[in-house]
Amino acid sequence: MTEAEIRRIPIQPGFFTIPDDPDESPRLLGSQCSACGESFFPRREICAACLADSLEPVELGPRGTLYTFTWVHPPLFGPLRADAGAYGVGQVDLAEGPRVQAVLSGERDEFSIGMEVALELETLRKTDEGDEVVIFRFAPAALEERRA
Amino acid sequence: MKIENAAVLGVGMTRFRFERQRSTLELAREAGRAALRAAGIDLSEVDEAWVGYMAPEPMLGVRVMKEFGLTGLPVTHVENASATGLAAFREAAWAVASGRCRVAMAIGFDKMSEMAAGGRGGRGIGRDSIDSVILPAAYFALWAMRRMHERGTKPEHFARIAAKNWNHGALNPLADRQADHEITPEEVLASPMVAEPLTAMMVCPIDDGAACAIVAHPNVVRAKQPGRPVVNVRSSVFRSETYAPGHTFLGAVVGPATMTADTAKLAYEAAGIGPGDVDLALCHDAFANEELEYYELLGFCAEGEAEKLVEAGDTALGGRIPFNTDGGLVARGHPGGPTGLAMIHEITQQLRGEAGPRQVENARTGLAHLVGGGSVCTVNLLQRD
Numbered sequence: 001m002t003e004a005e006i007r008r009i010p011i012q013p014g015f016f017t018i019p020d021d022p023d024e025s026p027r028l029l030g031s032q033c034s035a036c037g038e039s040f041f042p043r044r045e046i047c048a049a050c051l052a053d054s055l056e057p058v059e060l061g062p063r064g065t066l067y068t069f070t071w072v073h074p075p076l077f078g079p080l081r082a083d084a085g086a087y088g089v090g091q092v093d094l095a096e097g098p099r100v101q102a103v104l105s106g107e108r109d110e111f112s113i114g115m116e117v118a119l120e121l122e123t124l125r126k127t128d129e130g131d132e133v134v135i136f137r138f139a140p141a142a143l144e145e146r147r148a
Numbered sequence: 149m150k151i152e153n154a155a156v157l158g159v160g161m162t163r164f165r166f167e168r169q170r171s172t173l174e175l176a177r178e179a180g181r182a183a184l185r186a187a188g189i190d191l192s193e194v195d196e197a198w199v200g201y202m203a204p205e206p207m208l209g210v211r212v213m214k215e216f217g218l219t220g221l222p223v224t225h226v227e228n229a230s231a232t233g234l235a236a237f238r239e240a241a242w243a244v245a246s247g248r249c250r251v252a253m254a255i256g257f258d259k260m261s262e263m264a265a266g267g268r269g270g271r272g273i274g275r276d277s278i279d280s281v282i283l284p285a286a287y288f289a290l291w292a293m294r295r296m297h298e299r300g301t302k303p304e305h306f307a308r309i310a311a312k313n314w315n316h317g318a319l320n321p322l323a324d325r326q327a328d329h330e331i332t333p334e335e336v337l338a339s340p341m342v343a344e345p346l347t348a349m350m351v352c353p354i355d356d357g358a359a360c361a362i363v364a365h366p367n368v369v370r371a372k373q374p375g376r377p378v379v380n381v382r383s384s385v386f387r388s389e390t391y392a393p394g395h396t397f398l399g400a401v402v403g404p405a406t407m408t409a410d411t412a413k414l415a416y417e418a419a420g421i422g423p424g425d426v427d428l429a430l431c432h433d434a435f436a437n438e439e440l441e442y443y444e445l446l447g448f449c450a451e452g453e454a455e456k457l458v459e460a461g462d463t464a465l466g467g468r469i470p471f472n473t474d475g476g477l478v479a480r481g482h483p484g485g486p487t488g489l490a491m492i493h494e495i496t497q498q499l500r501g502e503a504g505p506r507q508v509e510n511a512r513t514g515l516a517h518l519v520g521g522g523s524v525c526t527v528n529l530l531q532r533d
Contacts, residue, residue, distance in 0.1 A: 012278040042398055048391040067394075068297070070289035071344040087275060089286050089343075091396060101290075101399035103275055108344075113297045124276050135276060 007131045011124060015042055016136045017059060018121065025062035026119050026136055030098060031055040041098040062119035063141060064092035067099060071108050092117055092138050105137035116141035149383075150418045154244040155366040156379040156530070157251065158187025159493040161359035164324045164481030166261050170356075172203065176212040176257040179358035179486065183253070184216065187362045188372045191217040194362070195249035200226040200236035200256035201485035203263065212257065230432060231386075231520030232256055233359065233488025234528055238384040240363045245381070250365055254492075257358035258484035278398070284521070285351055285435060287401040289343035292437035296345065301440070303345040305458045307333035310350040310436035310478055312464045317475025319465075319505045322490075324353050324481035336436075350436035355481035359489035361496070366533075379499045382419035382513075382529040387411045389523060403523040408445040412517070415527035416447065423447035426529075427511040428498055429469060430491040432518045433476040439463075443471070446517060446527070465506060473498065473506050488526070491516040499532040 008018045017027045030041040035052035041060055046053050069090035088104030088111060104111060105122060117138040124133045160182025162175050184190060194216075199209030209225045228235040233256035240252035295301045314331040317323035331349070339349040369378050387410060389395070389403040396403075416422055429446060433439040443454040448469050457463055463471040474480045474494040477487065495514035497503045503511075516528040 011276070015278055038393075040397065044397075048395065048397075068290045068294035070286050070293050071341075072286045072289075073341050073343065089290070091290055093394070097393060099394045099396050101396045113293065135278065 008121065008123070008134045009127070009131050011133055011135045016119070016121075018134060026121050027059040028061050028094070028100065028119065028136065030058050030060040030096070032058045032096075039097045041094070041100050058096070060094050060096045060098060064094040064100070064117055064138070066111060066113055066115050066117050066138070067091045067093050068113055069104060069111050090117070090138055103137050105139040110140050150420065151241055151245045151381045151383055153365050154241045154363050154381045155369045156361060156381070156492065156496045157189070157364040157369050157372065158183045158185070158362045159360065159489070159496045160184070160186055161322060161486065161490050161493050162357045163322045164355040164357035164483055164486075164490065166354065167259065167356035168261070172201070172208065172257050172259050172358075173212060173215065175259075175356060175358040176255060177215045179257065179360045180212070180216055180253075180255050183255075183360035183362050187364075189251065189362070191219050191221070193251050194219075194221055194253045195251055196221055196240075196243055197223045197253040197255065198226050198236040198239040199223055200228075200232035200254065200489075201258050202227060202229060202232060203258055203485075212255070228524050229520035229522055230434065230482070230484065230487060231518040231524050231526050232485045234384075234491065234516060234518050234526045235386060235488070235520075235524070237361055237363070237488060237492055237528065238386050238526065240361070241381040241384050244363045244365055250368060252363050253360065254363070254489060255358070255360040256485035256487070256489045258486060259356040260354045260483050261356050263484070284401045285346055286343040288435035288438055289346050291405065291441060292345055292435070295437065295441065299452060299455065301455055303337060304333055305440060305455050306345065306350050306436040307336040307347075308458050309433070309439045309463070310336045313433060313436070313439075313472050313476040313478040314349065316465060316473055316506065317479025320474045320480060322493075323475040323479050324355050325475065325479040346435055346437065350478070352434045352477040352482040355483040357481065357483040357486050357490075359486035359493055361489050361492040377500045377532045379496050379530055379532050382421060382531050383415045384526070384528045385411050385415040385418060386526045387414070387524065401521050401523070402519050405441050405445055407523070407525040408442060408517065408519065408527070411525040411527045412446045415529055419529040419531070421513060421529050421531065426469065426513050426515050428473050428495070428508045429471050429515040430474070430476065430494060430517065431471060433472055433478050434482055436478060439471060439476070442517060446515065465508065470508050473503070473508060488516065488518050491518070492528075492530070495530050499530060
């Protein structure tokens, strides 16, 4: 199988785009209220701010500002596995408004509150058919530019 | 709304800890029987019961209540994550205040040891799911990191709060964590990192347990327990989130900190009680940094002043406003369903002057606060006559 034939499929449909060009950033699937203008992620049918039911689908991101983050050391909880490494979790304010919580892609020292981050896709596993199952992450924007 | 004519008739609880050998039913039976005994009644006098637990077992509450007898009383299940116990208590208090019940029971139980065992481990619970249902520790660590960024708060502040609660817990025979020496902030900071900047000793343990509070009309309390201080419920407010920009819909465990301020304001207004009247407070310190936030959000100091309370030791036993006198979630423990009822247990003992080495001098008014995933918040004010 050639690389071009490998399909990328979302871990769950309806939350983010998967561009055909692997160098292109994904975007988040959100909603914007046509009555009050508030934007939301993920998609919803009724505006959480003004309760109008006139929401339009929009694509959000890929850039945002890191509002806060932490580095989690999971082996302290639940069944212990030797390969369970520490990982980052952050909350990112997208330019369109919504604050999105997601896992961070990168090393601890690459992150600081207030920095610019960007969406990227991470491959979690391959299906039996050879498709790549992907999920969205936030990475330092500079790093994402280097990769692109 | 102010609650009138509802008072605590009796409380009971198990010691919170890892209970490998005992079932949920056994734990609930111990706590419920202790509360009935303390109340001086049997189930025939209980008009209605609210049963709180997080375990995914339908009907468990009704089965537990059968342990106390089969009297036909209505039994309603309540689940609001960490706030479950206080949510059940609120229903019992209002059932009595409304006149619908003369005596009502709130009982909570859970075995976190069994629920935690369900985690998938690997790269971290929920790490690779669309809603990144991260560990609650990580969520409150997000608060802590932001606070440190905005206010210059140090991990030492969180460590001092945790050490205080560990040392309070050592005075409470029902607490899980029973340190055999005085815990220092340095020791807390040196324990393993869970989610930066929170270390293991700043985080509540995994607990099993049960707790029960029986509420009755104050006249019933006076008749059953003549000469004993009457612990009245003055307000019990329960809220879910109000939308504000920055709301995180996916993955967040507990919503914005302002939910506590909104709920507390309503509880104070309803009771006609201010933070200055409160003698002791129990709050959701599942993670020590939360307690620091709640000093401000519950109105015990101005915004940005919480660190000063920690530095002055104001929230330790003997201080201006002791917090988590029974050890809090960090040391007394946090089994889920019963946690809020353990708070009612402690406040009742304190307001009756029966808290032994933990006694807050002349305690008249106590506050119980919990947040719960989803998310929700509850603030309850109790006051003796």
